[in-house]
Amino acid sequence: MNFASDNIVGASAPVMEALMRANAGTMLAYGNDEITKRIKARFAEIFEHEVSVFLVTTGTAANALALSSAVPPWGLCVCHREAHVIDDECGAPEFFMHGAKLIGLPGVGAKLTAETVRSYLEGLPKAVKQMPPKALSISQVTECGMVYGLDEIATLSAVCREHGLTLHMDGARFVNALVSLGCTPAEMTWKQGVDILSFGATKNGCLMAEAIVVFRPDLAEALDYRAKRAGQVISKGRLIAAQLEGYFADDHWYANARHANRMATLLSEGLTQLPGVRLAWPTEANEVFPIVPKTLDRALKAAGASYLTWTEASLPENEKIGADEVIIRLVLSFATQEEEVSKLLDVARAALSRQAAE
Ligand SMILES: Cc1ncc(COP(=O)(O)O)c(C=O)c1O
Structure with a gap:
């Protein structure tokens, strides 16, 4: 992941x-x-x-x-x-x-x-x-x-x-x-x-x-x-x-980019269905920038997911990040497998329901 x-x-x-x-x-x-x-x-x-x-x-x-x-x-x-x-x-x-x-x-x-x-x-x-x-x-x-x-x-x-x-x-x-x-x-x-x-x-x-x-x-x-x-x-x-x-x-370059962008759309749609998750900026190409609870960020990292934490400097004016939230950047490539996207979403879903039950 x-x-x-x-x-x-x-x-x-x-x-x-x-x-x-x-x-x-x-x-x-x-x-x-x-x-x-x-x-x-x-x-x-x-x-x-x-x-x-x-x-x-x-x-x-x-x-x-x-x-x-x-x-x-x-x-x-x-x-x-x-x-x-x-x-x-x-x-x-x-x-x-x-x-x-x-x-x-x-x-x-x-x-x-x-x-x-x-x-x-x-x-x-x-x-x-x-x-x-x-x-x-x-x-x-x-x-x-x-x-x-x-x-x-x-x-x-x-x-x-x-x-x-x-x-x-x-x-x-x-x-x-x-x-x-x-x-x-x-x-x-x-x-x-x-x-x-x-x-x-x-x-x-x-x-x-x-x-x-x-x-x-x-x-x-x-x-x-x-x-x-x-x-x-x-x-x-x-x-x-x-x-x-x-x-x-x-047109190999187009095929690669289409795949990467499609993976980003899949991930973006999956993430925004999760409670407490919203997008910092719309997903328009092959990068996804969700705002997630810090508890979810920790759970994803503990499960072995790698991605970057992003700055809030260019958020829309009406968007504010809570003290318990963080923006993360997930980038999808020509080589991203759909299974990796599903796995990340499964891990996120499981972590959120575990946390809700606690
Ligand atoms: C917007 C942008 N421009 C240029 C580059 C190219 O940088 P590099 O010198 O690492 O190939 C990158 C790579 O991260 C990038 O994201």
Whole structure:
């Protein structure tokens, strides 16, 4: 019963098979191989747009490099205050932006609204003493498991245009959001004004493969040099590209995300039927955030369940956590078995009825 994250499992079979196939023989190094060329062309097909693609090994590298191409050392990058880029990357974006700052704004469910961003931008003094805002970074799926709707992305992008900001999307769970919205990759990105994307694949089946997908050519100009300076021009690059080839083949990435999202829905529906359990944020992709009694949290952990405790910082205004309650985060992956979900629900049910009888 391990629901700690979607990176606790290994890679999925089609990805490993593609990797094994690519392992044989010799090929040019540093991304000059045929597989990397094919995968770059595949990204252009998938996104229905000319794109520059840079393959990297971690989401942190993708985010830090993407933002470094959008923000000069004297600039600001606006994000949610719980965003992975500001909270979980040990300052890598600021490091690669060479002095630029990340500014975290509030928002329910780790989502930013156009109003919040606009009023922050309009309140900034325009003086040489003030670092000018240069980019907005949003996470799709958010750190609280919510998904920006297409209209929400479009209105954020309109604010970016008004103020001359680049719009970056941290898509660590990109396809989980696509499945949730039922739209195309193009519709969720450049058609709504996204300029540069960190395309995540590791959490949904790859071994270690992420991509920076650039829709605006000027942002790609120096990205190969930036990637090299970050140690992200991978000598056996074909083995990163091969993972993505296995990932995209036969829509395997969609199948994986559909499964993970379905498992999350099952778990979410089961949990909300339990007395004393409610959701902190709606289940919109592959993460579930229930508010549970601390007694239940202890019982689940005693039974061997693994998951994280979450912060209440981005709860809706009318939601309050009692002293005897806690928010937990359960993440479902392409490899989650339905039996694991049922087992967690059985353990929870049994613990609650035991506690009620005491
Ligand atoms: C929202 C978000 N962005 C990016 C990442 C990628 O981070 P990593 O550098 O661990 O691949 C994660 C992983 O937890 C994430 O949740």
